[in-house]
Amino acid sequence: MSETHSEIILVIDSGCDLPLEYIKQDNIVPLGLICNFKGKAIKDDFGEKFTRKDFYNALRQGEMPTTSQINSQRFVDVFRKHVLQKKSIIYIAMSSALTGTINSANIARGTILEEVASADISIVDSKCASLGEGLLVYYAYEMLKKGKNKQEIVTWLEENKLKINHWFTVNDLNHLKRGGRISNSAAAVGSLLNIKPVLFVDNEGRLIPYSKCRGRKKAINTLAQIYKERTDPKKEQVIAIGHGDCFEDALTLASLVRQHGNVKDIIFSYVGTAIGSHTGPGILGLYFIAKER
Numbered sequence: 001m002s003e004t005h006s007e008i009i010l011v012i013d014s015g016c017d018l019p020l021e022y023i024k025q026d027n028i029v030p031l032g033l034i035c036n037f038k039g040k041a042i043k044d045d046f047g048e049k050f051t052r053k054d055f056y057n058a059l060r061q062g063e064m065p066t067t068s069q070i071n072s073q074r075f076v077d078v079f080r081k082h083v084l085q086k087k088s089i090i091y092i093a094m095s096s097a098l099t100g101t102i103n104s105a106n107i108a109r110g111t112i113l114e115e116v117a118s119a120d121i122s123i124v125d126s127k128c129a130s131l132g133e134g135l136l137v138y139y140a141y142e143m144l145k146k147g148k149n150k151q152e153i154v155t156w157l158e159e160n161k162l163k164i165n166h167w168f169t170v171n172d173l174n175h176l177k178r179g180g181r182i183s184n185s186a187a188a189v190g191s192l193l194n195i196k197p198v199l200f201v202d203n204e205g206r207l208i209p210y211s212k213c214r215g216r217k218k219a220i221n222t223l224a225q226i227y228k229e230r231t232d233p234k235k236e237q238v239i240a241i242g243h244g245d246c247f248e249d250a251l252t253l254a255s256l257v258r259q260h261g262n263v264k265d266i267i268f269s270y271v272g273t274a275i276g277s278h279t280g281p282g283i284l285g286l287y288f289i290a291k292e293r
Helices: 052-060 073-086 101-115 130-145 149-161 173-178 184-192 217-232 247-258 271-281
Strands: 008-013 028-031 036-037 040-043 066-068 088-093 121-125 164-170 195-201 206-213 235-242 265-270 283-290
Touching: 008 036, 008 073, 008 130, 008 173, 028 073, 036 271, 052 271, 066 271, 073 088, 073 101, 088 101, 088 130, 088 149, 088 283, 101 121, 121 149, 130 149, 130 164, 130 235, 130 283, 149 164, 149 184, 164 217, 195 217, 217 247, 217 283, 235 247, 247 265
Parallel strands: 008 028, 008 088, 088 121, 235 265
Antiparallel strands: 036 040, 036 066, 164 195, 164 283, 195 206, 235 283
């Protein structure tokens, strides 16, 4: 018997930063990573109650949150529920280079297979983060709606995940310093000279510095130029722009990339707690498909 739309469940984590209305669709089951915020462990609910605005305002006032992975028991509970309903599961995980959450999912999968030998659970290490991961979820869900079976979707994800490009800039170097991405002296000099770094995510899913721009405007222009250089003007695609409570900058970037003529649609969303805790307010990210990263 072939699988139908209703028989496949996409499990996603809040590292994907998709908009709240998107993750509330049928067949999508969201799980929030933990944000340790103002002395409390809060599940990231994609901004529903723990709003992104509140999160970034607190960062501006000096709050220094940390994040932690989803434990295996939460995956066990979700996997068991849907396996017992005879559903097939695809979990699209945030990059294993950035969080141990996928390890929790693999432990949970093993637990469920001991209980139900026929359980159909696939776990994909996206090697992505934020809306790069979100784009993979978007494309997987589009395939689901078109009636593709589980193996077709998993195969597509594995074959295309390293084509997802993540390019971004940050506004405040102190957050990168705190996360160990740059040295104290580099942060001090960079802040003095109004340096805005451009970074990308490599094939392992790690954050890698790319270039240094003098000023925010130059950094945003650089992101748009990278998009132009790396994509085919004749191939339309859905892209994503993530922001750390700087929507005007996101709109500026959108206007610049649309000039390339191959943007079918843009998913706009806040960068959530998993990445925002390490980059601070003003992060601006551009996510798209190219031949390679």
